[in-house]
Amino acid sequence: MKCSKCGREAVYHARYEGKYYCHKHFNEMVEKKVKQTVRKYRMIKRGERIAVGVSGGKDSVVLLHLLAKLRKKFPFEIVAITIDEGIEGYRPPSVEIAKKNAELLGIEHHVYSFKEYIGFTLDETVQIMGSFEKGERVGACSYCGVWRRWLLNYAAQDVQADKLAIGLNLDDEAQVFLMNIMRGDIARLGRTGPYYEVIHEDLVPRIKPLREVPEKEIVLYAVLNNIEVDFSECPYAVEAFRAEIRDWLNEMEEKHPGTKYQILRSYDKLFPILAKHYAKRELNRCKICGQPTTGEICKACQFKLQVQKKAKELGLTFKVE
Ligand SMILES: [Zn+2]
Ligand SMILES: [Zn+2]
Numbered sequence: 001m002k003c004s005k006c007g008r009e010a011v012y013h014a015r016y017e018g019k020y021y022c023h024k025h026f027n028e029m030v031e032k033k034v035k036q037t038v039r040k041y042r043m044i045k046r047g048e049r050i051a052v053g054v055s056g057g058k059d060s061v062v063l064l065h066l067l068a069k070l071r072k073k074f075p076f077e078i079v080a081i082t083i084d085e086g087i088e089g090y091r092p093p094s095v096e097i098a099k100k101n102a103e104l105l106g107i108e109h110h111v112y113s114f115k116e117y118i119g120f121t122l123d124e125t126v127q128i129m130g131s132f133e134k135g136e137r138v139g140a141c142s143y144c145g146v147w148r149r150w151l152l153n154y155a156a157q158d159v160q161a162d163k164l165a166i167g168l169n170l171d172d173e174a175q176v177f178l179m180n181i182m183r184g185d186i187a188r189l190g191r192t193g194p195y196y197e198v199i200h201e202d203l204v205p206r207i208k209p210l211r212e213v214p215e216k217e218i219v220l221y222a223v224l225n226n227i228e229v230d231f232s233e234c235p236y237a238v239e240a241f242r243a244e245i246r247d248w249l250n251e252m253e254e255k256h257p258g259t260k261y262q263i264l265r266s267y268d269k270l271f272p273i274l275a276k277h278y279a280k281r282e283l284n285r286c287k288i289c290g291q292p293t294t295g296e297i298c299k300a301c302q303f304k305l306q307v308q309k310k311a312k313e314l315g316l317t318f319k320v321e
Contacts, residue, residue: 041195052165
């Protein structure tokens with residue numbers, strides 16, 4: 001097939017718009033999409049300092065490259081942040097990849113580890129909490145998700161960033177939207193959306209510049225442009241429900257190209273209404289760590305206390321390296 005723009009050999013078929021792209025025009029299309037998303041929702045202002053959460057995986061690494069490119073069009077600062085959860089065999093290589101990409105782009109890079117800032121690696125947490133009876137047991141992903149969110153916000157503040165950019169793509173946005181609908185959790189949809197609002201002075205606003213880029217295009221962008229990314233999956237990831245939604249969504253996209261974009265558009269139309277209704281919540285400061293929370297003690301600190309308690313009961317001590 002030939003590129004719809006220039007007639008050269010096509011490398012990609014965007015079925016949702018019925019167009020073919022050569023390598024050059026594919027790059028342009030993806031870069032333009034990100035630029036327009038950033039502009040449409042005023043995600044980045046001139047001169048701002050943007051922290052980018054870079055795990056080393058395809059989405060976050062491609063995001064770093066795309067923002068580095070965008071920075072040439074209008075000036076803003078970028079600082080890369082990597083959270084090291086402490087997952088043996090999985091995390092060390094991806095931290096390395098994040099570091100290499102930041103170096104390549106001349107972007108300052110900082111690593112924040114669970115071990116240092118929470119007190120336990122995720123492996124240790126699973127070791128302590130994992131082997132318990134049902135009911136008591138919360139999956140590794142629950143700890144990891146809460147702590148990662150907490151530490152990303154901490155890190156973004158620590159590097160004095162105005163915003164925190166995360167590598168969520170179109171597929172992620174559509175999946176999360178459907179999951180929340182299917183769980184009846186509409187309130188959650190009102191809290192994160194296409195744009196952010198400043199909710200609390202200590203909550204660094206999150207932006208999602210890749211939310212209009214399909215996962216497929218991110219993978220292809222990395223491959224075509226020889227960007228080194230980590231494709232391995234977290235050994236603890238067992239989000240069964242999400243996997244079902246993902247497969248179903250891919251099937252629908254196959255049968256009805258454009259489905260994912262339509263879901264995103266529906267979300268975008270609903271968001272202002274939902275945000276108005278649900279987003280305004282009074283936030284306190286956590287009594288332990290001082291970060292914003294709806295209750296007295298934030299979830300990250302609650303989890304930390306649970307693990308500390310259990311470790312003590314088991315007579316385990318973990319030294320901070
Ligand atoms: Zn072309
Ligand atoms: Zn706290």
